[in-house]
Amino acid sequence: xxxxxxxxxxxxxxxxxxxxxxxxxxxxxxxxxxxxxxxxxxxxxxxxxxxxxxxxxxxxxxxxxxxxxxxxxxxxxxxxxxxxxxxxxxxxxxxxxxxxxxxxxxxxxxxxxxxxxxxxxxxxxxxxxxxxxxxxxxxxxxxxxxxxxxxxxxxxxxxxxxxxxxxxxxxxxxxxxxxxxxxxxxxxxxxxxxxxxxxxxxxxxxxxxxxxxxxxxxxxxxxxxxxxxxxxxxxxxxxxxxxxxxxxxxxxxxxxxxx
Amino acid sequence: xxxxxxxxxxxxxxxxxxxxxxxxxxxxxxxxxxxxxxxxxxxxxxxxxxxxxxxxxxxxxxxxxxxxxxxxxxxxxxxxxxxxxxxxxxxxxxxxxxxxxxxxxxxxxxxxxxxxxxxxxxxxxxxxxxxxxxxxxxxxxxxxxxxxxxxxxxxxxxxxxxxxxxxxxxxxxxxxxxxxxxxxxxxxxxxxxxxxxxxxxxxxxxxxxxxxxxxxxxxxxxxxxxxxxxxxxxxxxxxxxxxxxxxxxxxxxxxxxxxxxxxxxxxxxxxxxxxxxxxxxxxxxxxxxxxxxxxxxxxxxxxxxxxxxxxxxxxxxxxxxxxxxxxxxxxxxxxxxxxxxxxxxxxx
Amino acid sequence: xxxxxxxxxxxxxxxxxxxxxxxxxxxxxxxxxxxxxxxxxxxxxxxxxxxxxxxxxxxxxxxxxxxxxxxxxxxxxxxxxxxxxxxxxxxxxxxxxxxxxxxxxxxxxxxxxxxxxxxxxxxxxxxxxxxxxxxxxxxxxxxxxxxxxxxxxxxxxxxxxxxxxxxxxxxxxxxxxxxxxxxxxxxxxxxxxxxxxxxxxxxxxxxxxxxxxxxxxxxxxxxxxxxxxxxxxxxxxxxxxxxxxxxxxxxxxxxxxxxxxxxxxxxxxxxxxxxxxxxxxxxxxxxxxxxxxxxxx
Numbered sequence: 001x002x003x004x005x006x007x008x009x010x011x012x013x014x015x016x017x018x019x020x021x022x023x024x025x026x027x028x029x030x031x032x033x034x035x036x037x038x039x040x041x042x043x044x045x046x047x048x049x050x051x052x053x054x055x056x057x058x059x060x061x062x063x064x065x066x067x068x069x070x071x072x073x074x075x076x077x078x079x080x081x082x083x084x085x086x087x088x089x090x091x092x093x094x095x096x097x098x099x100x101x102x103x104x105x106x107x108x109x110x111x112x113x114x115x116x117x118x119x120x121x122x123x124x125x126x127x128x129x130x131x132x133x134x135x136x137x138x139x140x141x142x143x144x145x146x147x148x149x150x151x152x153x154x155x156x157x158x159x160x161x162x163x164x165x166x167x168x169x170x171x172x173x174x175x176x177x178x179x180x181x182x183x184x185x186x187x188x189x190x191x192x193x194x195x196x197x198x199x200x201x202x203x204x205x206x207x208x209x210x211x212x213x214x215x216x217x218x219x220x221x222x223x224x225x226x227x228x229x230x231x232x233x234x235x236x237x238x239x240x241x242x243x244x245x246x247x248x249x250x251x252x253x254x255x256x257x258x259x
Numbered sequence: 260x261x262x263x264x265x266x267x268x269x270x271x272x273x274x275x276x277x278x279x280x281x282x283x284x285x286x287x288x289x290x291x292x293x294x295x296x297x298x299x300x301x302x303x304x305x306x307x308x309x310x311x312x313x314x315x316x317x318x319x320x321x322x323x324x325x326x327x328x329x330x331x332x333x334x335x336x337x338x339x340x341x342x343x344x345x346x347x348x349x350x351x352x353x354x355x356x357x358x359x360x361x362x363x364x365x366x367x368x369x370x371x372x373x374x375x376x377x378x379x380x381x382x383x384x385x386x387x388x389x390x391x392x393x394x395x396x397x398x399x400x401x402x403x404x405x406x407x408x409x410x411x412x413x414x415x416x417x418x419x420x421x422x423x424x425x426x427x428x429x430x431x432x433x434x435x436x437x438x439x440x441x442x443x444x445x446x447x448x449x450x451x452x453x454x455x456x457x458x459x460x461x462x463x464x465x466x467x468x469x470x471x472x473x474x475x476x477x478x479x480x481x482x483x484x485x486x487x488x489x490x491x492x493x494x495x496x497x498x499x500x501x502x503x504x505x506x507x508x509x510x511x512x513x514x515x516x517x518x519x520x521x522x523x524x525x526x527x528x529x530x531x532x533x534x535x536x537x538x539x540x541x542x543x544x545x546x547x548x549x550x551x552x553x554x555x556x557x558x559x560x561x562x563x564x565x566x567x568x569x570x571x572x573x574x575x576x577x578x579x580x581x582x583x584x585x586x587x588x589x590x591x592x593x594x595x596x597x598x599x600x601x602x603x604x605x606x607x
Numbered sequence: 608x609x610x611x612x613x614x615x616x617x618x619x620x621x622x623x624x625x626x627x628x629x630x631x632x633x634x635x636x637x638x639x640x641x642x643x644x645x646x647x648x649x650x651x652x653x654x655x656x657x658x659x660x661x662x663x664x665x666x667x668x669x670x671x672x673x674x675x676x677x678x679x680x681x682x683x684x685x686x687x688x689x690x691x692x693x694x695x696x697x698x699x700x701x702x703x704x705x706x707x708x709x710x711x712x713x714x715x716x717x718x719x720x721x722x723x724x725x726x727x728x729x730x731x732x733x734x735x736x737x738x739x740x741x742x743x744x745x746x747x748x749x750x751x752x753x754x755x756x757x758x759x760x761x762x763x764x765x766x767x768x769x770x771x772x773x774x775x776x777x778x779x780x781x782x783x784x785x786x787x788x789x790x791x792x793x794x795x796x797x798x799x800x801x802x803x804x805x806x807x808x809x810x811x812x813x814x815x816x817x818x819x820x821x822x823x824x825x826x827x828x829x830x831x832x833x834x835x836x837x838x839x840x841x842x843x844x845x846x847x848x849x850x851x852x853x854x855x856x857x858x859x860x861x862x863x864x865x866x867x868x869x870x871x872x873x874x875x876x877x878x879x880x881x882x883x884x885x886x887x888x889x890x891x892x893x894x895x896x897x898x899x900x901x902x903x904x
Contacts, residue, residue: 017633018616056512080518088515095513100506105528105604115514150604163510170515284745291746296758303762310762406643410894414834414887416841419861419879422868426876430869547751551842555865565754566846569761581758584751592749 004032004206005053005091005174009066012048012057012230020062023048025230031174035200035207037217037238039252040227046210049227050176053208054087070174089119092172094196097183098159102151108162109147115169134165138195157188164196174206182213193220214241214253226252281596285589292585296578297341301328310574313354345582351575355568360579363564368583369454370440371553371560375545377480382487382545383538387527389488390495395522397500405492412489417548421482421555428478436474438557445471479556483548487541494537495530502526532603539595543588637899644895650888658704667695669702669855678871688873691863696873699855700881706856707885710771710840711833717775719829722782727817729783730790732809741787747780753839760848767850770843774836785828789821827900831893834886841882857882 012024024045029036038046052063053075068075070090073082087093095101103111109131116127128147135143138161151159160180167175180196181189197220200207209221217224221238226249234246244250304310308325316324329340344351350360393405429437436442441456445468452459457476460468502508503526511521546561553562561580568576600606616633620626638644657664667685673693681688687696729740747755759773793799794817802812843849844858852859857878864875 017636051509054513056509084515084517086515087513093510093513095506095510097506101510103507103511103525103529105532105602106525114516118515118517152605166510166514287742288746288749291743292749295746295750295755299758299762303759403643406894410643410887410890411883414838414883414890416838416845416858416861416879416882416886418842418845419875419882422861422865422875423879426868426872543751547753550753550757551845554846565757569757569846569848572761574761577758577761581750581754584754585749588751589749 003071004030005070005208006030007053007065007068009064010049010052010068011064012045012052013062015060015062023061023230024052027227027230027232029225029232029235031206031208033204033206034223035197035209035221037221037224038208038210038227039212039214039217039224041212041252044227045230046227047178050093050178050208050210053176054091054093055083056087056093085119088115088167088170088172090172091174091176092167092170094160094163094167094175094177094180096179098151098154098156098163099183101163102159102166104151106150107147108149108151108154108166112147112162112166112169115166119170131165131169134169135162137168137199138162138165139191140165155188156184157192160184160192161195164192164199168199168203171203172205174208175200176208176210178210179212180209181216182211189216196220212252217241281593285593288589289586292582292589293342293345294338296582296585297338299581300574300578301337301341302334304574307574310572311351311354313572316354350579350582353568353576353579354573355571355576360576363576364561364579364583367559367561367564369560370456370558371546371549371562373455373457374476374480374483374553374558374560375542375549377476378483378545379487379538379542381480381484382491382541385484386488386491387495387534390492390497391499391522391527393492393496394499394503397496402496405496409489409492412485413493415485416551417482417486418551418555420485421479421552424478424482425555435478436471438555440472440475440559441468442471442475479552479558482556483545483552486548487545490541490544491534491537495534498530498533499526502529505529532599535598535602536595539591539598543591546584546587634899638895641895641898643891644898647888647891647893647895650884651892654704654885654888655708657701658708661698661701661705665695665698665701667698669694669698670853671695678867678874680871681873687877688871690860690874691867696860696877699860700857700878703855703857703860703878703881704885706767706850706854707837707840710767710774711836713771714774714778714836714840715829715833717771718778719782719825721775722779722784723786723818723821723825725779726783726786726788727790727813727821730787731794731813731817733794737787740783744780744783747777748784750777752777753842756839756843757846757848760843765848765851767854767856770840770849773843774839778832778836781832782825782828785825786821789824790817793817793820824900827893827896830889830896833889833893837882837886837889 007030008028010024010027011022013020013022015021027045027049038049040046048057048061051057052061053068053070055063055075057063063076065076070086073086073090075083075086078086102108109128112131112134113124113127116122116130117124120127120130122130132143132147135146140146140158140161146154146158146162151162154162160183175196177196181192184192193216196207199205207221209217211217217238218241224236224238224241225232226234226236226244226246228248234244234249236244236249241249241253244253300310301307308321308328308330309316311328312320312324329337332340348361350364352358353360353363356363389405389409393402396402425437428434445465450459450463452462456472457469460466460472499522503522505526508521508526511525512518516525549558549560550562550565552558553560554566557563561584565577565580567573568580614625615629617625617629620629671694673689676685676689676693677691679685679689679693685695685697687700690696690699725740725744729737755777756770756773759776760769763769763772790813799812799816802816807815840849841856841858841861844856845862847859847862850856850859852863860878861875861882864871864873864878867874
């Protein structure tokens with residue numbers, strides 16, 4: 001086993017006035033060249049897992065694991081320099097709301113170019129050309145206009161595509177998508193997901209999608225891991241969600257609206 | 260020197276008003292300002308004429324001033340006369356100098372502006388980095404040290420700090436020049452163009468004058484700058500903590516950017532917008548703070564002029580200074596408003 | 608002790624009193640965990656104690672002149688030295704604390720209620736009343752505060768009463784702003800509707816329902832302002848516009864020591880240190896209070 005993300009015994013605890021609060025309590029899973037969903041209600045610790053992988057939790061969080069590696073790189077033990085190359089370069093992360101996740105005072109183009117320059121070691125003109133290509137790849141019809149736009153000038157769906165372009169720029173091998181569509185209008189969710197899916201397959205990436213939307217999981221994922229109170233309570237093929245055994249999964253599924 | 264954090268937040272938030280509303284509100288504020296100064300000058304004193312001409316004035320001067328103030332008219336007409344005078348730039352005569360108050364202000368203001376500008380510059384150059392460091396190291400020792408230092412800057416009476424600085428750096432260590440704007444020997448050597456002695460002497464190539472002027476301004480500017488430094492550092496810290504908690508900072512880190520770039524480019528880039536308001540407010544506070552600082556350093560600016568007028572009960576001069584500084588305050592607010600629109604793409 | 612703590616931190620309090628005490632306990636723990644805020648509290652309490660106990664703490668009379676002992680450096684007889692009239696500086700600083708406390712107290716007692724009434728009425732009634740009152744507030748906020756205070760004292764004449772009036776007149780607008788913002792949010796709450804339906808008059812609601820709820824945030828703000836008031840008061844004293852001689856006001860003491868600065872440094876330095884420590888105390892306290900009540904900053 002060398003390919004992809006391997007996690008064993010991941011624990012995360014936050015400091016608080018009443019002592020440490022355990023958010024993630026011994027989680028094991030792997031993600032290879034596949035699309036894995038981490039599902040659960042809010043507060044189940046699924047977002048914390050996503051951020052812990054990139055060591056992007058606030059200082060009050062304490063991360064521990066028996067094993068947390070990506071393609072053999074020890075994600076917990078490696079120094080900050082090495083980690084910076086992993087972030088963006090090997091593992092990319094898409095956040096929930098493009099209105100907050102893009103810097104409001106920087107043009108979209110500069111933010112994408114920045115991704116290239118942080119990892120590619122390429123010049124400005126070349127980075128700009130590739131950024132425009134990438135914007136076209138996420139099905140933006142007028143890349144030049146979006147390149148020069150500020151985030152507040154874009155619609156939610158357009159913003160999330162720009163975000164995908166920015167994260168894919170450095171060519172990561174694994175993509176963590178934290179609720180990538182829940183802040184978007186229902187009508188554009190599907191198209192954004194379709195673009196994400198298309199690019200993940202085209203680039204041969206792994207995908208870890210963090211969501212509470214079971215319909216999305218059934219349509220776009222290979223496997224689903226169900227989280228509750230910091231633990232994975234059930235792992236099953238995405239197509240088998242409807243036949244889940246665990247009462248919690250069944251309750252989650254029963255609560256999901258049918259489209 | 261009494262800008263508070265809450266006011267700054269309020270001013271930074273309630274920005275986006277339309278041009279017409281803005282112009283109306285500025286006009287109303289200036290009118291209110293004049294109403295208050297009129298009240299202070301004409302209604303509070305038992306004998307407003309005496310307040311203007313001083314108690315050593317001759318009977319003729321007294322009668323002339325009484326005539327000019329229109330004291331027999333009803334109060335509202337008196338105010339209109341006063342308003343008309345001020346709008347024409349007539350702030351009355353100064354008892355102390357015997358010249359029109361506005362001319363006096365024009366003569367003394369540049370020295371104050373020069374001092375306040377340099378002090379603000381010191382405040383920005385030192386305050387912003389300190390605030391950023393405190394925010395990044397929040398809750399750890401650099402934050403605590405910076406917090407104590409900035410609270411000291413908030414708490415120290417500047418006139419006293421000025422005296423201690425003179426005692427230490429001038430009288431004891433002899434590192435800097437003493438009170439005054441320039442050595443007596445160089446007095447009046449540089450041709451006044453801008454009114455700033457530093458700029459004027461540099462323009463004329465009179466480097467010995469420049470050196471002496473720099474030597475003289477450094478200590479008062481540092482003393483005055485302590486408040487500005489403390490205020491700017493505290494607000495920078497506060498804004499930065501806000502920004503560092505935003506999602507885009509997480510996204511920037513997730514892209515693999517260096518921590519320096521995340522902090523100084525992304526987070527500080529967003530912090531710079533509300534900071535414009537802070538710098539404008541602190542500049543205003545320094546104009547005010549210069550009243551006491553100039554007294555201590557015998558700096559020939561507006562503050563020293565105002566203090567002299569106060570001690571001699573020269574009411575026209577006192578109110579003239581009040582109006583001018585008040586209008587500069589309003590102007591600074593307006594300026595920060597415009598800069599805000601220019602800097603924030605969301606406000607364009 | 609542990610049982611007490613558990614009871615206070617219970618996540619499902621059994622009574623409103625337990626919940627309130629639990630909140631207060633958590634707030635106090637946050638506050639006490641901040642050594643700087645605690646230092647501030649101690650300084651302020653110490654100031655009050657020193658002012659009250661001044662006659663017990665020093666055998667010297669702050670007004671007693673003794674020209675044989677003038678300008679003595681700090682030593683065994685006079686711990687902080689003597690001034691140009693041979694008066695004991697420590698005694699003058701201790702008695703001066705009373706003046707400082709009185710000024711700060713009076714300004715607070717005058718300015719805060721005025722701001723509270725203006726803000727609550729403005730926020731609760733709204734309409735043209737609000738527009739006019741906030742316009743007036745804006746005018747006062749546009750004034751440079753120290754210079755307005757100077758101009759007022761110049762018109763009223765120097766003296767400690769007039770200094771207090773000038774300070775209070777320049778201090779109320781921020782409180783009005785704050786109270787208005789609070790009143791605006793309280794206005795729409797259900798218990799106000801309930802009171803109205805029970806037949807309470809508008810003024811009755813403002814005084815019995817709105818104002819008490821605006822008070823707590825006003826107090827925090829007041830603590831933060833204390834240092835500023837102390838500094839401006841000292842500035843007025845320094846210019847000879849505040850307390851008149853021979854009153855041992857700290858700002859006036861610095862002014863008196865100015866001409867001896869280079870030779871008898873202690874005359875001006877000691878009262879300045881007193882101002883610095885006290886205003887630092889208020890700032891530390893206010894800063895800590897705000898951290899506890901507003902964890903965002």
